[in-house]
Amino acid sequence: MRIVLGVAGGIAAYKAVLLLRLLREQGHSVRVVPTRASLEFVGRATWEALSGQPVTTDVFEDVDQVAHVAVGKTADLVVVAPATADLLARAATGRADDLLTASLLVARCPVLLAPAMHTEMWEHPATSANVATLRGRGVHVLPPAVGRLTGTDSGAGRLPEPEVIAAAALALVHPRGTDLAARRVVVSAGGTREPLDPVRFLGNRSSGRQGVALARTAADRGAHVTLVAANVGSDVLAGVGPGVSVVPVETGEELRHAVRAAAADADVVVMAAAVADYRPADVADAKLKKSGTAPVITLVETTDVLRELVTDPPRPGQVVVGFAAETGDADGSVLDHARAKARRKGADLLVVNPVGDGRGFGTTTNEVTVLDAGGDVVATAAGTKHEVAHAVWDAVVPLVDIRPATPGDAATLRA
Ligand code: CTP
Numbered sequence: 047m048r049i050v051l052g053v054a055g056g057i058a059a060y061k062a063v064l065l066l067r068l069l070r071e072q073g074h075s076v077r078v079v080p081t082r083a084s085l086e087f088v089g090r091a092t093w094e095a096l097s098g099q100p101v102t103t104d105v106f107e108d109v110d111q112v113a114h115v116a117v118g119k120t121a122d123l124v125v126v127a128p129a130t131a132d133l134l135a136r137a138a139t140g141r142a143d144d145l146l147t148a149s150l151l152v153a154r155c156p157v158l159l160a161p162a163m164h165t166e167m168w169e170h171p172a173t174s175a176n177v178a179t180l181r182g183r184g185v186h187v188l189p190p191a192v193g194r195l196t197g198t199d200s201g202a203g204r205l206p207e208p209e210v211i212a213a214a215a216l217a218l219v220h221p222r223g224t225d226l227a228a229r230r231v232v233v234s235a236g237g238t239r240e241p242l243d244p245v246r247f248l249g250n251r252s253s254g255r256q257g258v259a260l261a262r263t264a265a266d267r268g269a270h271v272t273l274v275a276a277n278v279g280s281d282v283l284a285g286v287g288p289g290v291s292v293v294p295v296e297t298g299e300e301l302r303h304a305v306r307a308a309a310a311d312a313d314v315v316v317m318a319a320a321v322a323d324y325r326p327a328d329v330a331d332a333k334l335k336k337s338g339t340a341p342v343i344t345l346v347e348t349t350d351v352l353r354e355l356v357t358d359p360p361r362p363g364q365v366v367v368g369f370a371a372e373t374g375d376a377d378g379s380v381l382d383h384a385r386a387k388a389r390r391k392g393a394d395l396l397v398v399n400p401v402g403d404g405r406g407f408g409t410t411t412n413e414v415t416v417l418d419a420g421g422d423v424v425a426t427a428a429g430t431k432h433e434v435a436h437a438v439w440d441a442v443v444p445l446v447d448i449r450p451a452t453p454g455d456a457a458t459l460r461a
Contacts, residue, residue, distance in 0.1 A: 047219065049076045050117060050153070052126035052146040053093075054133035055083025057196050058162040058205035062127050063088060065208040066096050068430065071411075072212075077117060079103070079146045081133065105148055114145055118152030125215045126150075128162035128205045129187075131173050137185070138176035156218035158186045160211045165201035188214055189288055193280070207285040210262060213432050214287075217266055222436065224268030225443045230312040231269040233261045234305050234351075236276035238298040240325035242343065243334045250320045254278030256369075256399075256412055257318035258285045259435040264314075265289045267439060272308040276301050276319050298322050298348045305351060309360040313446055316367040316438070317352045317393075324348060356392040365445045367438070368393040371401040385421035392419055394445055397438055416441045 049069055053062045059080075069076050078093040082103045093101045105114040118124070126133060126146070133146070137159070142148040150157065159180065167173055168190060177187050188211065191204040205211075235257020239247035254275060261273040262285060271290045275283060278294075286292065293308065295301045298321045309315045324345035334341065352368045359366070370387050374380040384398035396417045413428035416438065427437030 047074045047122045048120055049074050049215075050121040050124045050149055051076050051078045051097075052124065052129075052133075052149070053078060053080040053084045053088070054126060054128055054130040054146070055081050055086060056128040056130045056162050056205075057087060058128040059084045059087040061205050061208055063092060063096065065125070065127055065211055066093070068208050068212045070096065071430065072216075072433070075099075077121075079117060079149055081144055081146055102145055105142070105145055107145075114142070114148040115152050117145065118149030119154075121149070121153055121155050123155055123215060123219050124150065124153045124157045125160070125211065126158070127160035127208075127211050129159040130161075131163045131167040131170070131176075134159065134161060134173060134176045134180065134187075138179040156186065156215075157184075158188060158211070158215045158218060160188045160205060160214075161190050161203075162205035163190075163203050164195060164199065165203045168203045186214070186218060191284055191287070193284060204284075206287055207281075209259065209285050209430070209432050210287040212430075213262060213266060222267055226264055226439065226446070227268030229269045229314065229446060230272075231261075231264045231314045231316070232272045232274065232305060232308040232312045233257050233264065233316045234274040234276065234301060234319035234321075235261070236278040237320040238276045238301055238322045239296050240298065240322045240348075241329050242326050243330035243332065245333050248322060248324075248326065249277070250322070252276075252320035254282050254319075255285070256431045256434065257316075258282055259431040260316055260318055260438060261286050261290045263432060263435040263439060269314075272312075274301055274304045274308060274319070276321075298325065298351070302349055302351045302354070305355070306360050309355065309364065311361060312364055313449070314365045314367065314442055315355055316369075316442075317355070318369045318397075320371070321351055322348055323350075350391075352391055352393060363449050365395075365442060365449065366393045367395045367397065367442060370396055370398045372398060373400070373402045381415065384415065384417060388417040388419060388421045394419060395424070395438075395441055414438070 078097045090101050136147050191206045192202045193204045194200045236254035237250040237252035239249045241247045265271045274293045293304045327344040327346045355366045372380040372383045380400045388396040399414045412434045416425040425441045427434050
């Protein structure tokens, strides 16, 4: 697909670099059209090197190729990130004083603007009116995220994470539809922390990215989503975007209660969190002091939340999905271990991802094999965690569709 990535002059322009990489990694041809002001934040060389295409800001460059018309006309999708207050104003009034605004006037493809600015500017009636005008013309304007802004300020006006913008933009061209509409979905994400004392814990390396992508994509497909987030960093959590209820938890036991409470009226529960298998038997009230002899820490087994969801479902008939991070060893391959786990856990689906050697944890890409309860492969997927998340939902939807919808919802049984 041919994408035009417009970049206006805001500090968040650096995030557009990551957006460009994401779109390129997904195989799209991306022509970057920065405004002149934005080059103060990210230079032309960065855009040219990462896009592999020439970069112009002005209608008086590449005049022989009629760039001011050609760029917008040949695009399948236009994304502007960040869209500053000034860019919104120029787009709303139909100005064409640089290549980006000229391209916006010429484009007949879907257009997504991702605003980023200070809260006061975003909330100003002039900006609100410009956004309303643009939306009235069919331009998609993403609501800005709430969080840290430039300097010490925080509030509404942050540029949404590149994954959120990419998913929203691509959904305009290839809408996946709303095959999870009226469905209630619970996703657990991150890694639990089991305290030893008030300052120390046993934890794991799970970043929560895959779970956050599952929550985001489920919401994009129309579901009501609750994300139970175990120690997910605010930078990763920002990727969840609007419309998802987030329940933060720390320990496995807190996660268990939060998931079961949210699952009471859920159609699907996805356990993407890395839950500790063991926790310290005793938690010291005060910080443990160095005593001269290395302490022996006694661990006790935690409740297997996934297994319990299968044997004692909060709502009978709900679809339960587990995750398994496997390395493979002398006893068997990744798939051998995964097949045994699928049968042992009894979840409707088990999403298996090989980890180790830099794969899986903390990365933005993933590769998975989806097994059914009998251990048979029903799907495989590789790509960004968003793409993998969509592939997981593609496997979940047929199972949800043959079960009754949440009681009380208008949309009930689907064929
Ligand atoms: N899980 C859970 N509760 C636990 C441990 C794990 O719900 N106390 C869930 C995870 O969320 C994941 C799945 O079980 O969906 C697989 O976790 P994993 O740790 O791979 O499974 P284990 O049964 O602990 O297997 P292993 O012996 O490989 O650690």
